[in-house]
Amino acid sequence: MTEVELKSGRPASRPLSPHLQVWRPTLTMTMSIMHRVTGAALYFGALLLAWFLIAAASGPESFSYASAFANSFIGKLILFGFTWALYHHLLGGVRHLVWDMGYGLDHPQREWLAWATLIGGIALTLLTWICVALRA
Template sequence: MSDARVPRERPLSPHLTVWRWHITMAASILHRVTGVGLYLGALIVAWWAVSLAAGPEAYDQFRGLIGSPLGKFVLFGMTVSFFYHLASGIRHSVWDLGHGLTIKSANALAVASFAFAIAATVAVWFIAFTTGAL
């Protein structure tokens, strides 16, 4: 008789392929993604501060890169991330207070978070372009 044990297949945990996508699920994932994006965006803010302290040549180099189409694209992404993460954080605070926990109101808060992020980003970039900031 052999003491060798045959390993049994273990069940897999549910993942994104198992669950049906819904708006609050997408909002939760996007909240995490924008948090990581803002964390990385903080490196750009630190680079701005260091280039400002390093002198005019370093600051001009920073401005040249951040003013390029790629730099503006990154800034646009940071703006969307900031406003979505802000709105989603407020949504979480509303939930922490015990409000908006029904499916209908949770979905409405998720839609409101998306709408606020889009509207605020468009407003900021419109103001930036009309005032000549970009």
């Protein structure tokens, strides 16, 4: 908190920057938060991928245990979430790249890019899993 002198001459204590109660949640704000969340989720997904690869290199017994986990309901749910996080984070990065080039910063384009990130991540995830299911 900082001390600010009011017109009345007495000091008032108030925050240095706006807090969450000042801002109305928007789609772009939500997508920015999700970009950070999916970035963190990708770290844990990378650990699972490393575990799977190490198990594959360690021998058939280790690989069968890792493979059984990956093929379980929980394993597939985690892999589905990892796939969505990967696509959502990728598209969020592309959205930020477009903004860094100076495009899409106005209100209608900004909202359109946020919707494209959301819908595109879901669509690419479903498309990937449909292709995997058809191949199996």
